[in-house]
Amino acid sequence: MTAHGRPNHRALAEALRRRVLDGPGMTDRAIRRATAERAAGGPAMEAPYDDLARQLGESAAGVTDEQVASVVRATGSEKAAFEVIAAGALGAGLLRWQQGIKALDEATDAPA
């Protein structure tokens, strides 16, 4: 995806968000969306996802084995747990993307 020969970051970010949070997976979309939102500072969600999502958002270096193991048990597989981890990481990253682009757009008066 390029715009005038340049990467179209907005489209690439949206494609990533859509696939991970809205697309098919082994986990419920609602769990993935809530995890992404929680990792971006959003509201608490049900256990055991809440602990992992909150820690992923604040500092992934502080994520514990038990937090991950609990999500593996709750989802029933490593692949499903990976979806939750990816959703949380994405939520924290997209928060930064949106904040960065908002600052840039406001500085240049570009449309959002």
Add this chain to the structure above:
Amino acid sequence: MRLPEIERGDGVFNRLLIGFISLVSRMRLPDAARVAFYHKDFFATPMGAWTQAAMRGPSTWSVGERELMAALVAKWNSCAFCVGAHGAVAAKEMQRPAVDAALADFRAAPISECLKATLAFLEIMTLQPMELSAEDAKAVLHVGVGAEALMDAIAVGALFSIVTRYADTLDFAVPTANEFDRAANMLLKRGYAS
């Protein structure tokens, strides 16, 4: 926590591929590459597409400068794996002393004023995203960074805020300096597309 299925690969083809690459390269395939093979359609494909575009696509930033941004974002996220991996790639494109100086204190490093201003923006975006303002963006534009270049840097910062989080959550093994150096050659040659 490491997930054994990512370690060994999901499916026979990926297991053979991981084994083959490790054999040919004579080093353990880094965990970042294993994740790139895992549950590919769900995450690695769209993630790789954006990462490849941001890190290797057309930009006024050099590949080395973008890799240095990634390494600094990793430092602010306390991700040893990503600091080592992207610092090693940056060092192949820039001078190693400049990379080390930037990792220690980018404001005092022998890098351009444009890069310093952009890194200052990325530092706020990484650590205090809700504090980021138009004034921070204007400060970068004021030193001569173009709006498109700042957007490219924001993409790098966002992407490595994602990568560092799954790297630490999945407890990526940290290779030796020599292995990072060899893996950097692969990243320069192959890029990030999955």
